[in-house]
Amino acid sequence: MALDLIFHALADPARRTMVERLSRGPASIRELAAPLDMSLSAVIQHLHILEASGLVHSEKVGRVRTCHIEPQVLSSAEQWFAERKASIEHSLDLLGKYLEEHPDEHPDEHPDKHPEEPDERNR
Amino acid sequence: MALDLIFHALADPARRTMVERLSRGPASIRELAAPLDMSLSAVIQHLHILEASGLVHSEKVGRVRTCHIEPQVLSSAEQWFAERKASIEHSLDLLGKYLEEHPDEHPDEHPDKHPEEPDERNR
DNA sequence: TCAATAGTTAAGCATTTACTTCACTATTAT
DNA sequence: ATAATAGTGAAGTAAATGCTTAACTATTGA
Numbered sequence: 001m002a003l004d005l006i007f008h009a010l011a012d013p014a015r016r017t018m019v020e021r022l023s024r025g026p027a028s029i030r031e032l033a034a035p036l037d038m039s040l041s042a043v044i045q046h047l048h049i050l051e052a053s054g055l056v057h058s059e060k061v062g063r064v065r066t067c068h069i070e071p072q073v074l075s076s077a078e079q080w081f082a083e084r085k086a087s088i089e090h091s092l093d094l095l096g097k098y099l100e101e102h103p104d105e106h107p108d109e110h111p112d113k114h115p116e117e118p119d120e121r122n123r
Numbered sequence: 124m125a126l127d128l129i130f131h132a133l134a135d136p137a138r139r140t141m142v143e144r145l146s147r148g149p150a151s152i153r154e155l156a157a158p159l160d161m162s163l164s165a166v167i168q169h170l171h172i173l174e175a176s177g178l179v180h181s182e183k184v185g186r187v188r189t190c191h192i193e194p195q196v197l198s199s200a201e202q203w204f205a206e207r208k209a210s211i212e213h214s215l216d217l218l219g220k221y222l223e224e225h226p227d228e229h230p231d232e233h234p235d236k237h238p239e240e241p242d243e244r245n246r
Numbered sequence: 247t248c249a250a251t252a253g254t255t256a257a258g259c260a261t262t263t264a265c266t267t268c269a270c271t272a273t274t275a276t
Numbered sequence: 277a278t279a280a281t282a283g284t285g286a287a288g289t290a291a292a293t294g295c296t297t298a299a300c301t302a303t304t305g306a
Contacts, residue, residue, distance in 0.1 A: 001136060003133075003134075003136075003139065004134055004135070004136060007130045007131075007133040007134035008130075008131075008134035010126075010130040010203075011126075011127055011130035011131035011134050012127070012263095012264085013124060013126075013127055014264090016126065016203075019207065020207065020210070023207045023208075023210035023211050023214070024210055024213075024214050025214045025218075028282080028283095029282075029283065030281090030282065030283085038264090038265070038266090039265080039266065039267080040282085040283070040284090041265085041266080041267080041268095041283090041284075041285085042264070042265055042266075044283070044284065044285090045263095045264075045265080046264090060282095060283085062272090062273060062274075062282090063272060063273040063274070063281070063282045063283070064273090064281095064282060064283080065282080065283070069207075069211065071208065071211050074204055074207055074208065074211075075204075075208070077204060078201060078204035078205070078208075080133075080139075081197055081198075081200060081201035081204070082201070084142065084143065084146045084192075084197055085146075085194065085197065085198070085201075087143070087146035087147055088146050088192065088194050088197075090147075091146070091147050091148045095148075135293095135294085137294090151252080151253095152252075152253065153251090153252065153253085161294085161295070161296090162295080162296065162297080163252085163253075163254090164253090164254080164255085164295085164296075164297085165294070165295055165296080167253070167254065167255090168293095168294075168295080169294085172293095183252095183253080185252090185302090185303060185304075186251070186252045186253070186302060186303040186304070187251095187252060187253080187303090188252080188253070
């Protein structure tokens, strides 16, 4: 699926740096490589992954390859989040309505919202 | 970085299926596993990755662990796209202004927008 | 009490990643 | 013509992934 490739492409910090750079305008491979602490070869491999996802497109003129982002593909990934959020809100709506219609069936609701929250984040 | 873990978590179709399910409401591990063609063990491993990213949280009551999404984390990932799009629009604005101020310096502009576009997508 | 249910961990394994270096091509500048 | 520049591809490697099966614990129902 397309989202597999897109999210995988964006999961790498070097590739996100490249996309962030390209969001500010087209760039050559060397320009993309400049802030990255790795070989040019590695950058080209990252570029291949970005191109395979459709997020980036490039064309070579003379000896320089100019890369640019594909905003539509970026939007298509963004849309997945919008759909999730819509889903979440829908289910919360349903829950709200249910609670309205059954006012007496949950007397022990929220006995204590945050009972000192025993630091679960440092697992 | 947090985005590394979040995008990596979302790059897998099984994990996205799990998140999609959780967007419709909390679920046990078995419920998450139901549509997936893999062992329960594998699903738990995917859950670990989702939890490590912060996208999903879970708690065990009796012998069932109930999982739910963390909408804020979903939003934090979504925001990265919003920032990219803002960046892109900003640079297009600058380009537009530049072209307005220098009307004669690009006479060969768009000689042919799509010269039959020799199928570059089936590389 | 005993069995079914729900979950969990460890170990193993094939595949994929994320690099590296090296050798090499094409283009442009001197 | 030569050298510098820009980019490429192949091969190798260490680590991370995405599973599997098997052994096990804890909870609940009959």
